[in-house]
Amino acid sequence: MRSAAVVGTGLIGTSIALALRGRGVTTYLIDVNPEAARTAADLGAGIAGTPRGPVDLAVIAVPPRHVAAALKEHQLQGLAHDFTDAASIKELPQREADQAGCDLTRFVGGHPMGGREQSGPLAARDDLFHGRPWVLTPSVHTRAQTVERAQRLAELCRARPVVMAHAEHDRAVALTSHVPHLVSSLLAGQLLHGDPSQLGLAGQGLQDITRLAAGSADLWTDILGSNAVAVADVLAGFAQDLHQVVDALQGLGTAHEPEQRRVHTDRLTTALVRGIQGRARIPARAPATTLSTAYAAAPRGV
Structure with missing residues (x-):
């Protein structure tokens, strides 16, 4: 993956962007609050603003109830070839994205299992997801390339991809x-x-x-x-x-x-x-799950 866009430059979005920039990925930062995007850019998380052409993958890093609207908006604008999100809920955004008429073939739900009690770009860390599970929730519509790009995102952030159904997550x-x-x-x-x-x-x-x-x-x-x-x-x-x-x-x-x-x-x-x-019963951090095995075995959601 050579290019990415992060929509929402709070703690999670900026942490993802910092990790991507550290791995040499050209990363664009988009936020309804331009000052937040500029702050993230000043931290070295990427370029504040919209790219001239589609990036490989866009990450919708906004609260759960705003995922569908943001996904719809940026798909219509042609922001990226593929899309994922970082919300901690998966059934509701997927259902609302379907109802909004989003292109679900180019979207896979995602949830990096890392966080902090602080919020905002200034709390971001490039190692926030190291060794942590990164859940992917492909639907029956999601194409394989979209899942593969989301897996690569997790790997670039040094996380461990795990495939689950929406309700299970x-x-x-x-x-x-x-x-x-x-x-x-x-x-x-x-x-x-x-x-x-x-x-x-x-x-x-x-x-x-x-x-x-x-x-x-x-x-x-x-x-x-x-x-x-x-x-x-x-x-x-x-x-x-x-x-x-x-x-x-x-x-x-x-x-x-x-x-x-x-x-x-x-x-x-x-x-x-x-x-x-x-x-x-809380397990120790496990080695990375290979997507080819997990993706084939995982149940698909709506």
Whole structure:
């Protein structure tokens, strides 16, 4: 891939552009806010503005609910031969792109699984996606060349391409990304009730678990709302577990009989052990998946 365009120069878009420029790809930067594009260009992410002719691949790096409109606009303008996106939701943008009449043969959904709690081009890093999964969600319409170019994009960013169906991806990120962010935000919100003397005792553990809560509220409202059903399903299970822990703690605070205390203690211990077991299931970073194998085996979405 010799040329690319990045539409949306926030954290993700600028990080992609920085990685591409570092690998010698001529990269153009487009944003509804020209100042953001100029800032990304000043960081060395590429050329602010539209190319004279079609580039090899355009990356639509905008929030989920704006993907279809941006894709339609830039396909009509002939920005690129092929298109992908970087949104963290895949079913909704694909459905809206279909409804908008986009050319789905030249589009493949994409989601680089990397990020930071900061936002904007100044938070971008050229190594943001190193060793991370980069999900591709080809539809039944997507041509092979489009998938191959999106795979090459991931490889240039030193990420690991993984092919998934749209719904499968959205359920996965609800569990591994979206609910963790929401839980972090809810816990951080409880700190509003703490007085300065209490907060002065905060250690690294609290910093770690609330780090995600610093993300953009507007962006995360879009993300969570766009994946609402899958997020609600995971959160319902979490709420059930939380309710059981609350009952156990309240019981320990009021029970005096040894047998009653034993029952509540066992419930609390079970919750903690499940946490240890669940965390152990998080896999180590795996070697890159070859697209030829993953693409052939993966189910196709709409």
